[in-house]
Amino acid sequence: MADMGTGAPYTHRLAVNIWAGPGVRSAPATSARLMTYTLVTSDEATFTAARARLTEDPATGDLTGTDPAGVSLRLRSAASRKEDAR
Numbered sequence: 001m002a003d004m005g006t007g008a009p010y011t012h013r014l015a016v017n018i019w020a021g022p023g024v025r026s027a028p029a030t031s032a033r034l035m036t037y038t039l040v041t042s043d044e045a046t047f048t049a050a051r052a053r054l055t056e057d058p059a060t061g062d063l064t065g066t067d068p069a070g071v072s073l074r075l076r077s078a079a080s081r082k083e084d085a086r
Contacts, residue, residue: 026070034071038062042078050075 027033041047047063054063054075063075 036072036074038074038076040076040078044077044079047075047077 050063054065054073056062057064057074061077061080065073065075067073
């Protein structure tokens with residue numbers, strides 16, 4: 001994990017590499033690790049296509065699942081974020 005913003009105009013970028021390769025065991029429960037993340041897309045076609053592989057959360061309309069590294073993910077439509085802001 002590294003702060004990639006040194007000397008750059010955007011000083012709070014963070015890079016995390018969780019892709020250790022196929023067959024690598026998961027991080028121990030007691031270690032620091034990425035447990036979940038949320039992606040927001042403004043491409044409605046991408047969001048619609050993802051419904052075939054992810055589960056829709058009826059409370060939020062977000063799509064949820066687990067990535068190949070075993071990390072929980074949430075995919076949110078930018079359109080729904082605008083509606084939430086109202």
